[in-house]
Amino acid sequence: GLVVGIVESIFSKYEVSTPWLVGLNKGLPFIILIIVMLVTPRHKLAPPTSAEQRPALEWHGPPAMRGGAFVVVFAALASVPLWADTKLAPYWIGALTMTLIMLSLGLLVRTAGIVSLCTAAFAAIGAVSFSQLHADAGFPWLVALLAAGLVAVPIGAIIAIPSIRLSGLFLALATLGFGLLIQNVFYRRDFMFTVLAEGRKMPRPGWAASNERYYFLVLAFVALAVLAISAIHRGRLG
Secondary structure, eight states, X not given: OHHHHXXXXXXXXXXXXXXXXXXHHHHHHHHHHHHHHHHSOHHXXXXXXXXXXXXXXXXXXXXXXXXXXXXXXXXXXXXXXXXXXXXXXXXXXXXXXXXXHHXXXXXXXXXXXXXXXXXXXXXXXXXXXXXXXXXXXXXXXXXXXXXXXXXXXXXXXXXHHHHHHOOHHHHHXXXXXXXXXIIIIITTSTTTTTTTTOOOOOOOOGGGOSHHHHHHHHHHHHHHHHHHHHHHHHSSOO
């Protein structure tokens, strides 16, 4: 702890004259945490073995009931532009975006039983990649969106390495460390959200520039995500 504190102070002193050190002092403890958990022998991180009973399987409604619930919920969401104030449209769009993030988190926590605390970091990586590809490089909107998702894949593969070795609290710490590392070290870089945290341009497609059309576009992505997750649950992987 003393060594970490000294190194943090040194980084804080020189980060003004050395741009690549900006924020690294805040991320240093988590870098060390992740490295230590990766190099520590697995048996020292494993919880003591004990006899455990398999928990009871969750109840699932019949397919007709789940299909009916899907139709009712999405019909209600599709009616939002008909009665919601135009000023509230951005909030509904944001709510659908958070729904996508929570669905992805549900695959880890609910389906796989894995504690992950860095989901927002992947959302940030995808958002920045989309902005760079579409706003900066001129890629078509849909192509940039799909490519941004692919950019997060190798990063997710790297973070998956600790999940193979760790479990429970240790995995939660590793993912928390990665999330805070991205936030403290990379968010203020020019290639992400800039030093002044000005954000990045996130243009809408020309054919869905209005709030109403863009809302339906995001709702369509949510519906596709729900169907994809349902297929995963029914398949062998789920």
